[in-house]
Each structure stands twice: as structure tokens, then as C-alpha cells.
Amino acid sequence: MDITVIGCWGAYPEKNEATSGYLVECGGAKILLDCGSGVLSRLQNHCALEELDAVVLTHTHADHIADAYSLEFAILVLMQIGERTKPLDVYANEADIGKLAFEYPNCVRVHPIRAGEATTIGDARLEFSENVHEIPCLAVKLTSPEGKTLVYSGDTGYCEALIELSRSADVLIVESSFYDIQAGRMKGHLTAGEAGKIAALAGAGQTILTHLPHYGERNQLVTEASRHYKGPIRLAYCDMKINI
Ligand SMILES: [Zn+2]
Numbered sequence: 001m002d003i004t005v006i007g008c009w010g011a012y013p014e015k016n017e018a019t020s021g022y023l024v025e026c027g028g029a030k031i032l033l034d035c036g037s038g039v040l041s042r043l044q045n046h047c048a049l050e051e052l053d054a055v056v057l058t059h060t061h062a063d064h065i066a067d068a069y070s071l072e073f074a075i076l077v078l079m080q081i082g083e084r085t086k087p088l089d090v091y092a093n094e095a096d097i098g099k100l101a102f103e104y105p106n107c108v109r110v111h112p113i114r115a116g117e118a119t120t121i122g123d124a125r126l127e128f129s130e131n132v133h134e135i136p137c138l139a140v141k142l143t144s145p146e147g148k149t150l151v152y153s154g155d156t157g158y159c160e161a162l163i164e165l166s167r168s169a170d171v172l173i174v175e176s177s178f179y180d181i182q183a184g185r186m187k188g189h190l191t192a193g194e195a196g197k198i199a200a201l202a203g204a205g206q207t208i209l210t211h212l213p214h215y216g217e218r219n220q221l222v223t224e225a226s227r228h229y230k231g232p233i234r235l236a237y238c239d240m241k242i243n244i
């Protein structure tokens with residue numbers, strides 16, 4: 001399984017970068033987890049849009065979905081000029097289906113997903129759990145045919161279901177929106193310490209902190225998470241690659 005961080009910022013992208021987007025090549029499929037602001041442009045450094053098989057949307061906040069509609073237009077144009085023959089499969093929380101604004105069903109096929117259920121994309125298996133967030137949001141677990149596992153948290157506050165989903169995951173990409181000193185300021189997001197606790201309780205093989213804040217000394221997030229989690233831990237960055 002090859003994982004590429006396309007964007008790692010919470011809320012809005014830093015200059016020339018992107019908010020949430022993670023390209024996973026697994027089981028013969030190229031799967032994009034979230035498609036936030038800036039992702040569509042940066043994605044093309046790593047994956048031709050003709051080759052993208054599927055997008056999984058954790059929830060409908062703009063920093064996770066803003067570029068999905070531009071991606072639909074890209075698919076439309078590529079199909080019109082014959083550069084792409086198959087539509088893009090978009091997997092979205094059943095609770096969000098009515099909120100989505102895709103306009104071309106011949107270009108984008110939307111598939112509802114639910115917490116506690118599994119689906120397959122190519123030979124990759126996907127499972128989902130319900131997060132704690134202002135709006136419905138799913139965490140995603142991908143399992144390769146070789147049995148390697150990635151869990152991506154999406155946006156969440158402290159959440160037992162995420163710990164369960166992340167049990168023994170080879171890689172946990174977990175949001176870390178706040179510093180520990182900000183604990184309790186905003187529900188629906190994790191402090192670095194909480195992210196570290198979740199990684200520790202899940203027994204994750206390695207942990208990547210993401211959905212990063214635009215202020216402060218971000219290495220402090222690693223320090224705070226490492227008080228709880230003793231495995232390898234790093235900050236996500238644009239174009240980061242992880243192979244498992
Ligand atoms: Zn977000």
C-alpha cells in the first residue's frame with residue numbers, strides 16, 4: 001500500500017498547499033481520501049486524473065470536500081474528449097447524500113457508506129466508524145489484499161469508535177487540530193495529546209498527525225502526542241509518502 005499526503009492543513013490551505021487529501025494506491029486501485037481545498041491541483045503531481053478510481057468523502061466540511069466539485073468537472077471534460085471512459089466512484093456517508101451537489105451522474109457515481117459496514121474498491125477493503133464532530137463524519141479503514149491496514153480519522157473529537165477501528169493499524173493518520181493547552185476549546189477535534197492517546201490505545205504501528213493548525217510551533221504536537229504514544233510518530237506534510 002502506497003500512501004501520499006496531498007494536503008494536511010485544517011480549515012484552509014497554506015500558500016501553494018492543500019487541506020485534507022490522501023492518495024492511497026492499494027489492491028490495484030487509486031483511491032483519494034477526502035478532496036479539500038487545493039487537493040485537485042496538487043493531486044496531479046502524483047496521479048493523472050484519468051487514473052483515479054475513487055474518492056471517499058469523510059464529511060461535507062469544505063476543507064474535506066471543496067475540490068470534489070471541480071474534480072467532477074475534470075472527469076466531465078476528460079470523458080468528453082475521450083481521455084477517460086469510466087465515471088469516478090465517490091463514496092460518501094449515507095447521511096450526506098442529500099447534501100452533495102454533484103450534477104453529472106454519468107461522470108460521478110455516488111455510493112452511500114455507513115459506519116459498521118464494509119465495501120471494496122478494487123481489491124482494497126474499506127470499513128467505517130462514526131466520529132464525534134459537528135456534523136456526521138466517518139473514519140475510514142483500508143485493508144490491502146496483503147493484510148496491511150491504514151486508518152484515516154477524518155475530523156473527530158475523542159472517540160472510542162476510532163480506537164476500535166484503529167486496533168493494530170499499520171498506519172494511523174489522525175487529526176491533531178489543537179495543542180494540549182487548547183483542550184476543551186472546540187468540540188469535534190482532537191488535541192495532540194488526545195491523538196496520542198488514541199494511537200496508544202489502538203496499538204497503531206506508526207502515527208501521522210494531520211489536519212494541522214496554522215499557528216504555533218507544530219513540532220510541539222509531536223511532543224504532546226508522544227507523552228502517550230511510544231511508537232513512531234511524525235507530522236504530515238505535503239507530498240509525504242508512506243509505504244507499508
Ligand atoms: Zn476539517
Ligand SMILES: [Zn+2]
Pocket residue numbers: 059061133155
Ligand atoms: Zn470537519
